[in-house]
Amino acid sequence: MPNSFPEELNHANKLMREGKFQESLKIIDGLEKGSTLAPRDRLSLLILKGKIYTITQRYGESVKVGKESYHLSKSLGRVNETLTSLLFKANCLFLRRYDKALDYLLEAEELLNSLTDASPSYLSRQRANILFRKAWAHFFKANINDALESALESLPLQEKLGRKAETAYTLQLLGDIYYYKGEHDSALDYAMRSNELFKETNNKVGLATSLRLLGLVNFGRGDLDQALEYCKESLSSKSASPQTKLDCLSTIGASYYTRGELDKALKYYKKGFTLAEKVKSYYNPGWFHIALGFVNMMKREFDLAIDYLKAGLSIADKLNYAVSISWSMVYLIMIHIEKDSLEEAQQYLNQLENYGFEKENSIITNAYLFSKALLLKKRGGSRNRTKAERLLKQVAKNDPQPFLTAFSLIYLCEFYLEELQLFDDLDVLNEIEPIIARLFKKSEEKRMYGYLAEAKLLQAKVALIQMDFEKTQRLLTQAQRIAELYGINLTAQKISNEHDKLLEQMKEWERLKEKDAPIAERLKLASIDGVLELLQGKRTIDLPDLIEEDPILLLIMSRDGISYFNYSFKEKWESSWLFSSFMAAFDTFSSELFSESIDRIKIGENIILINPIESFLVCYVIKGQSYLGLKKLNRFSTAIRDNTEIWETLKRAVKSGEELELDKPHSLGTIVNEIFSHSN
Numbered sequence: 001m002p003n004s005f006p007e008e009l010n011h012a013n014k015l016m017r018e019g020k021f022q023e024s025l026k027i028i029d030g031l032e033k034g035s036t037l038a039p040r041d042r043l044s045l046l047i048l049k050g051k052i053y054t055i056t057q058r059y060g061e062s063v064k065v066g067k068e069s070y071h072l073s074k075s076l077g078r079v080n081e082t083l084t085s086l087l088f089k090a091n092c093l094f095l096r097r098y099d100k101a102l103d104y105l106l107e108a109e110e111l112l113n114s115l116t117d118a119s120p121s122y123l124s125r126q127r128a129n130i131l132f133r134k135a136w137a138h139f140f141k142a143n144i145n146d147a148l149e150s151a152l153e154s155l156p157l158q159e160k161l162g163r164k165a166e167t168a169y170t171l172q173l174l175g176d177i178y179y180y181k182g183e184h185d186s187a188l189d190y191a192m193r194s195n196e197l198f199k200e201t202n203n204k205v206g207l208a209t210s211l212r213l214l215g216l217v218n219f220g221r222g223d224l225d226q227a228l229e230y231c232k233e234s235l236s237s238k239s240a241s242p243q244t245k246l247d248c249l250s251t252i253g254a255s256y257y258t259r260g261e262l263d264k265a266l267k268y269y270k271k272g273f274t275l276a277e278k279v280k281s282y283y284n285p286g287w288f289h290i291a292l293g294f295v296n297m298m299k300r301e302f303d304l305a306i307d308y309l310k311a312g313l314s315i316a317d318k319l320n321y322a323v324s325i326s327w328s329m330v331y332l333i334m335i336h337i338e339k340d341s342l343e344e345a346q347q348y349l350n351q352l353e354n355y356g357f358e359k360e361n362s363i364i365t366n367a368y369l370f371s372k373a374l375l376l377k378k379r380g381g382s383r384n385r386t387k388a389e390r391l392l393k394q395v396a397k398n399d400p401q402p403f404l405t406a407f408s409l410i411y412l413c414e415f416y417l418e419e420l421q422l423f424d425d426l427d428v429l430n431e432i433e434p435i436i437a438r439l440f441k442k443s444e445e446k447r448m449y450g451y452l453a454e455a456k457l458l459q460a461k462v463a464l465i466q467m468d469f470e471k472t473q474r475l476l477t478q479a480q481r482i483a484e485l486y487g488i489n490l491t492a493q494k495i496s497n498e499h500d501k502l503l504e505q506m507k508e509w510e511r512l513k514e515k516d517a518p519i520a521e522r523l524k525l526a527s528i529d530g531v532l533e534l535l536q537g538k539r540t541i542d543l544p545d546l547i548e549e550d551p552i553l554l555l556i557m558s559r560d561g562i563s564y565f566n567y568s569f570k571e572k573w574e575s576s577w578l579f580s581s582f583m584a585a586f587d588t589f590s591s592e593l594f595s596e597s598i599d600r601i602k603i604g605e606n607i608i609l610i611n612p613i614e615s616f617l618v619c620y621v622i623k624g625q626s627y628l629g630l631k632k633l634n635r636f637s638t639a640i641r642d643n644t645e646i647w648e649t650l651k652r653a654v655k656s657g658e659e660l661e662l663d664k665p666h667s668l669g670t671i672v673n674e675i676f677s678h679s680n
Contacts, residue, residue: 005031009044019204019239021052043072043081050088056205057241059094066091080122083111087129093137094243096319101137105130121161128157128166135173139180148177168197168206175213179220182446187217204239211237212247222449222486224255231255242279246272253291258450260490266295286312286324293331302335309335323401325355326367330404333371337378345375363401370395370408377415389415396438402446409439410535413458417528420465424519432462453483453491454535457498461528464502467513472502474597481599493543494534496627503602549629551676552606553621554636556650556660564616564653565660567672600626611637616650632675639671646671 008027015024028045031037037045046069053062066088073081086108093101112126131154138147151174158167175190191213198206215231218224231248234240240248249272256265273288289312296305309328316324329352336345352368373391376384392415396408412435420428436459443451460475476499483492502509505525512521523529556565600609609620609630618640620633640646645665653660662669 005037005041009041009048012048016048016052016055019202021056024052025049039072039076040078043069043076043078046072047081047084050084054088054091057094057209057243059091059243062088062091063095079111079115080118083108083126086111087126087133090133090137093133093140096140098137098141101133105134105137124157125161125163128154128161128163128170131157132166132170132173135170135177139173139177144177144181148174148181151177164197164201165203165206168194168201168203168210171197172206172210172213175217179213179217182220184217184221184447188214188221191217204237205241208234208237208240209244212240212244212251215248215251219251219255219258220447222447224259224449224487227255228252242275246276249275250287250291257291257295258486259488260450262295262299266292269295286315286321286328288312289315290324290327290331293328297331297335302339305335306332322363326352326364326404329355329364330367330371330407334374337374342375342378345371345378349375362398366395366398366401366404370404373408374411377411385415402442402448405442406439406448406451407536409435409442410532413439414532414536417523417532420519421523426466426519429462429466433459436462449482449486450488450491451535453479453486453488453495454531456482457495458528458531458535460498461526461531464509464526465519465522465528467509467522469502469506469509470598473499473600476502477597477599490543493546493627496630497543497625499600500607500626503600503607506602546628547625549622549624549626551620551622551629553619554672554676555619555621556640557617557619558654559615559617562657563659564650565668567662569676599630609633613637613641615654636671636675639675640668643667643671 008031012024012027012031015021015027028049031045032042046065050062050065050069053059053065066085070082070085070089073079073085086104090101090104090108092104108126108130112123112130115123131150135147135150135154138144138150151170155167155170155174158170171190171194175187175194178184178187178190191210195207195210195214198210211230211234215227215229215234218230219227231252234248235245235252249268253265253268253272256262256268269288269291273292276288289308293305293307293309293312296302296308309332312324313328313332316328329348333345333348333352336342336348349368349371352364352371355364355368369391373388373395376391377388389412392408392412396405396412413432416428416432416435420426420432436455440452440455440459443449443455456475456479460472460479463471463475476495480492480495480499483489483495508525512525551569553569554565554567555563557563598610600607602608606621606623607626607629609622609626611618611633618633618637620629620636622629640650645667646660649660649665649668652658660668662672
């Protein structure tokens with residue numbers, strides 16, 4: 001052993017505490033290669049390496065070190081180091097060996113309880129370490145109550161000992177647990193507390209993981225922009241471990257998929273796929289393969305989708321991961337049904353059935369029942385359709401997984417719409433409406449925001465088939481607001497276009513209503529198949545080019561129809577006929593307009609976009625597409641409400657009867673020009 005060993009070991013320890021992990025490992029490597037070490041010195045280096053590998057989430061290496069240090073410490077009779085080595089070995093829980101990890105932790109617990117001369121602080125520290133790992137192992141095994149109990153028991157021990165890094169990691173674990181439980185407010189609270197503590201201690205590795213969690217929680221809350229911001233910030237950190245990066249890439253891909261931006265989703269899923277292959281990750285086996293398969297299926301790149309799904313299935317099968325097995329099979333069967341390759345679909349169905357019997361897993365069993373229903377429905381015939389209906393209802397009732405439940409409900413809707421067309425019987429809608437309502441409720445409960453907006457769009461289409469045009473408009477308005485609330489912009493644009501299309505076709509709809517048209521005609525004009533195909537993942541959102549609206553008039557009026565601001569974007573434009581027509585519509589729709597039930601009406605060739613603010617109605621008259629115009633109107637409405645000068649002037653105008661002008665107050669003109677600049 002070199003004479004400088006204690007000094008260099010202390011320096012390596014100091015570098016580790018400062019977060020300079022590579023520099024510390026370099027010193028350790030030099031000491032290991034420099035000369036023959038005494039067993040106890042070799043053990044000291046192993047323990048230090050194990051700590052660094054654990055902190056930097058290099059769990060495979062920490063487990064390997066733990067096995068070596070365990071045997072060495074046992075031979076030397078070093079109980080404390082043996083206990084630490086067991087904790088390193090228990091990191092195998094992050095490699096999906098949960099039961100083995102719990103065995104190591106039980107041994108560590110028994111060893112800790114046998115100590116008679118250890119200090120109270122040492123006992124508390126090691127008990128907290130054991131509880132922390134037990135919580136993770138139970139969490140990964142989906143024993144959520146046990147995970148929560150262990151984490152909550154570990155937290156006060158860490159806090160009392162003043163271990164800020166360990167406290168922050170425990171807070172983060174609690175955030176993950178509460179996210180899994182669907183309690184997103186609690187998850188966000190723990191995530192924020194963890195993030196602040198990592199910032200305080202300048203723990204860059206921990207900060208990257210806390211940003212990962214904040215991204216995930218905001219995704220669950222439906223704030224997709226915030227989710228993307230946090231995850232991209234985490235990815236940009238040089239201290240982010242491969243596991244943290246994989247988590248972030250998954251959340252980013254899911255966020256873009258939810259927004260309907262499939263090419264961006266593919267980009268990040270491919271990055272995750274490449275990284276997982278590179279680091280031999282055990283991350284959610286086959287997940288990136290399945291995600292890439294599903295998105296390519298939506299893009300109708302079937303051959304590419306099949307390749308990814310088969311590879312994902314192979315990985316999941318080796319590791320016995322039921323969720324990945326079931327979804328790989330479901331998507332493969334769906335693709336082959338879509339390709340009319342029914343023999344191949346049947347082969348996968350038989351394979352899925354065998355999985356279910358062999359593994360006795362409810363997730364796989366329900367995936368089998370769902371897939372069997374799709375194949376029976378595709379084969380046709382009254383007996384097959386009856387069996388398919390029964391199976392879809394069974395899967396939806398069993399509620400095995402949120403997305404499988406949603407898929408079952410969506411295909412039941414399609415089933416009954418086909419019945420509606422076949423038998424021309426509006427009573428069939430009595431079966432459809434509660435199914436859509438349940439789909440909406442389930443999507444709301446499980447934060448499936450894309451389904452949430454599209455379920456509301458489907459409700460609007462059903463109301464349209466029933467010739468209830470006012471209800472249709474209310475539902476379309478609600479659907480668009482849901483999509484915009486969660487940043488699902490392509491869906492919001494799709495719904496807005498559907499609303500504009502309805503207004504353009506209103507005369508045709510009125511004609512169908514007058515003659516009590518058969519269901520087939522109504523279904524054709526309503527284009528309901530497109531909504532179902534979106535929900536089923538059979539197509540992507542196909543939108544026309546986004547075109548700026550042609551602006552005509554901007555106005556602010558009272559509930560009584562009194563105008564307080566009237567600005568024309570057209571010179572020498574006569575608005576009297578529009579006002580008289582609008583006031584007639586205003587009398588008819590006033591309650592809906594002020595309750596935010598309807599956001600547009602059509603008069604002649606013009607569309608009037610509407611946004612109520614307290615006792616006022618802000619209107620923007622346009623020609624063309626409504627989507628961008630409605631965004632501008634909403635921005636304008638918010639701007640005048642937040643501007644004290646404008647808002648106070650507007651309230652005074654109610655008493656005085658005077659109208660506001662573009663330069664009175666001056667800030668009003670500034671806002672109009674900023675928001676509607678293309679109009680001038």
